[in-house]
Amino acid sequence: MSKFYLTTAIDYVNSRPHLGTAYEKIAADVIARYKRLCGVDTRFMMGNDEHSQNVFQRARELNKDPLEFCDEMESAFREVWGRLDISFDDFIRTTESRHRVAVTTLVSRIAEAGDIYEGFYEGWYCVSCEAFKQEKDLIxxxxxxxxxxxDWIKEKNYFFRLSRYQQRLREHYDDHPGFLEPPSRRNEILRLIEAGLEDISMSRTGQAWGIP
Ligand SMILES: [Zn+2]
Incomplete structure (x- = not known):
């Protein structure tokens, strides 16, 4: 029997689910139900991303322990998904120990491969996006x-040597044309690789809410 794995993005829990959050889950649910009807062994995954600066701040505003706040939000999210009858097979929270174990194992393997190094990251950081912004993207x-x-931020971070994989990624996509779909997205990624991949920051300093 063929297998099909499907996952949605995992949601930040600093605010309640809204139409945009629901749209993605409904679309994924349709795909999962269709695959099951076709007799495909389907695993449909959803979850909450609880390790976010915004989640931590929101909990503090409400005078709550972050984990207690995340527990409440899990109920709020699950209630909405229940009412929409979303047929997910599993629901992961990033504070769960199985997630912590998976992350720790993965990062250890990356480190053993020599793909993590310490460096400084400097740049514009939007707390709401939880992302660094390029000067050219600011309006x-x-x-x-x-x-x-x-905010202008300079911090010591751990970096992943993404640049080292530019050639291998390129070869993989060339050898497996169906790996990235649809073609418009495939072309987007190929253009990104062609433009050159930079190492990426994979840690945040000065925060206790996360996976150490
Ligand atoms: Zn922003």
Whole structure:
């Protein structure tokens, strides 16, 4: 029997689920149900991303312990998914020990391969996006998504040697044309690789809410 694995993005729990959150789950649910009807062994995964600075801040605003807050939000999310009858097979929370074990194991393997190093990261950081912004993407000095100025941050971070995999990724996509779909997205990724891949920051300093 052929197998099919499907996952949605996992949601930040600093706010309640909304139409945008639901849209993705409904679309994924349709795909999962269709695959099951076709007799395909289907595993449909959903979950909550609880390790976010925004989640931590939101919990603090409410005078709550972050984990206690995440527990409440899990109920809120699950209640909505229940009402929409989303047929997920598993629901992961990033604070669960099985997630912690998986992350720790993966990062150890990456480190053993020599693909992690310490360096400095400097740049504009939008707390709401939880992402660094390029100077060229700012509009009048503001984050284009949140219309507010990002912070200039310089911190010691661990980096993943993504640049080392540029050639191998390119070869993999060339050898397996169906690996990335649809073609428009495939071309987007190929263009990104062609432009050159940079090492990426994979840690955040000064935070206790995360996986050490
Ligand atoms: Zn932003």
């Amino acid at each position: 009048d000095g503001n984050c284009p998504v949140h219309q507010k100025p990002p």
